[in-house]
Amino acid sequence: MTANKAGIEWVWVDLDDTLWDFTTNSRNALGQLYHAENLARFFPSIDDWIRKYLECNHSLWTLYNAGEITKEHLQTERFRQVLANAGYSNEGLTDLCHHLDKEYLGRLGQLSLLVPGAREMLIYLRSKGYKIGIISNGFYEVQYNKLRSSDIEHLIDVVVLSDDIGINKPDRRIFDHALLKASTTAKRCVIIGDNPETDIAGGIAAGWHAIYFNRDNTNTLPTPEGATLITNLNEISRIL
Numbered sequence: 348m349t350a351n352k353a354g355i356e357w358v359w360v361d362l363d364d365t366l367w368d369f370t371t372n373s374r375n376a377l378g379q380l381y382h383a384e385n386l387a388r389f390f391p392s393i394d395d396w397i398r399k400y401l402e403c404n405h406s407l408w409t410l411y412n413a414g415e416i417t418k419e420h421l422q423t424e425r426f427r428q429v430l431a432n433a434g435y436s437n438e439g440l441t442d443l444c445h446h447l448d449k450e451y452l453g454r455l456g457q458l459s460l461l462v463p464g465a466r467e468m469l470i471y472l473r474s475k476g477y478k479i480g481i482i483s484n485g486f487y488e489v490q491y492n493k494l495r496s497s498d499i500e501h502l503i504d505v506v507v508l509s510d511d512i513g514i515n516k517p518d519r520r521i522f523d524h525a526l527l528k529a530s531t532t533a534k535r536c537v538i539i540g541d542n543p544e545t546d547i548a549g550g551i552a553a554g555w556h557a558i559y560f561n562r563d564n565t566n567t568l569p570t571p572e573g574a575t576l577i578t579n580l581n582e583i584s585r586i587l
Contacts, residue, residue, distance in 0.1 A: 412517075480505040522555060551571060558576075
């Protein structure tokens with residue numbers, strides 16, 4: 348459903364790489380981890396470490412979003428696979444992976460860089476009287492830290508996380524759960540997100556309006572049918 352001003356009361360926004368700059372913050376946290384945990388033992392450079400981690404993490408998140416693996420499996424395997432492939436064969440690998448995951452998420456949640464225009468968009472939406480919700484597949488223990496560290500928590504009315512109900516976007520049940528939590532209807536909601544499959548196709552299938560944020564037009568995937576395309580968050584003011 349194409350977004351328009353008529354009838355919309357709730358604006359739901361994906362968090363990672365729509366508001367909070369996950370791409371940059373994650374690379375920074377991984378760089379910190381490389382030095383703090385002496386990962387140069389296994390990887391010749393930070394870039395090599397980050398590239399191999401991101402490749403593995405992306406594959407696992409695709410499975411997690413589809414409900415094919417658990418959160419716990421993802422959190423362990425994204426480090427285990429990378430270290431095992433780098434030649435780490437110590438029997439303490441599982442314990443090390445749990446430690447690395449805790450350290451990574453802790454560092455990640457302390458970083459605060461937002462996507463350009465994110466704060467201004469939230470302030471604009473509130474000035475126009477919209478209610479604002481977050482709907483995210485991210486983990487409970489770190490998503491709220493991101494909101495606090497970036498100082499946007501006070502601009503959000505409702506947060507819905509896949510961790511809350513054990514269901515990920517694009518499953519329509521998480522969108523239906525958001526409607527119940529906000530006491531609203533699909534026709535009064537719009538989702539803004541950077542992932543054309545989980546955010547946009549998922550929202551449209553649930554009967555929501557949808558705005559696809561293809562940041563700087565860098566994603567080559569097509570815009571889902573029925574969605575409004577933007578390449579900069581400042582464009583929201585001409586739509587809502």
